[in-house]
Amino acid sequence: MSIKSKKVSETMVQTVHMVRPNHLNAAGRLFGGMLMQWIDEVAGLVGKRHTHMNVITASVDNLRFLRGAYQRDVVVIIGKVTYVGNTSMEVKVDTYKESLEGERTPINHAYFTMVALDENDKPTQVPRLELETDEEREEWERAKKRREIRMMRKEEGF
Numbered sequence: 001m002s003i004k005s006k007k008v009s010e011t012m013v014q015t016v017h018m019v020r021p022n023h024l025n026a027a028g029r030l031f032g033g034m035l036m037q038w039i040d041e042v043a044g045l046v047g048k049r050h051t052h053m054n055v056i057t058a059s060v061d062n063l064r065f066l067r068g069a070y071q072r073d074v075v076v077i078i079g080k081v082t083y084v085g086n087t088s089m090e091v092k093v094d095t096y097k098e099s100l101e102g103e104r105t106p107i108n109h110a111y112f113t114m115v116a117l118d119e120n121d122k123p124t125q126v127p128r129l130e131l132e133t134d135e136e137r138e139e140w141e142r143a144k145k146r147r148e149i150r151m152m153r154k155e156e157g158f
C-alpha cells in the first residue's frame, strides 16, 4: 500500500440522476433496485478513490427507503468514507431528492462495507482516514458501534 492516509473530503463522491420512465417500477415510483445499483456504484467509487485499488461490497446495512421518487425528480447521491478497519472501509451513502430551488429532501441512506483487494483478489490493507471535522469524528465513533454489531451478526450467522 503506497498511500498512507486520505481525508474524507478527498474521496467524497456525488452523482446526480434525473428519474426517467425506464427507472420506474410498475407503481410509477423509482424502482428500489435501480437506486440500489446507483448507491452501490457510488460506494464503489468512494472506495476506489480512498484506496486506488479494486474494492468489493462485503455488506450493506441500515438501508432505508425514507420516501419515494418519481419521474422527472432529480436524485442526488453523496457517498463518503466514515471509518476504516484493516482491509475494509465503511462508506455512508445519502440520497436526496432536489427541488428546482435546490432544496434537498432525504429519500434513502445506507452504510456499505467495502473491502480492498490486491492483485490476487485477496483483502489488503486500506489507507488510514484523516478526520478533520467534529462531524467526521462523531461519525467515526458511531461507525465503530455499527462495526461491532456487524461482527456480532456475522459471528451469530444472522
Ligand SMILES: CC(C)(COP(=O)(O)OP(=O)(O)OC[C@H]1O[C@@H](n2cnc3c(N)ncnc32)[C@H](O)[C@@H]1OP(=O)(O)O)[C@@H](O)C(=O)NCCC(=O)NCCS
Pocket (backbone or CB within 6 Å): 055, 056, 057, 058, 059, 084, 085, 086, 087, 088, 089, 113, 115, 123, 150, 154
Ligand atoms: C467480502 C469478503 C472478501 C470477505 O471475506 P472474508 O473471508 O470474511 O475475509 P476477511 O475475514 O479477511 O475479511 C475482510 C474484511 O471484510 C470484513 N467483513 C467480512 N465479512 C463482513 C460482513 N459480513 N460484513 C461486514 N464486513 C465484513 C472483515 O471485517 C474484514 O475487514 P477488516 O480487515 O477491516 O477487519 C468475501 O466474503 C467476498 O469475497 N464476498 C463477495 C463480495 C462480492 O462479490 N461482492 C459483490 C460484488 S462487488
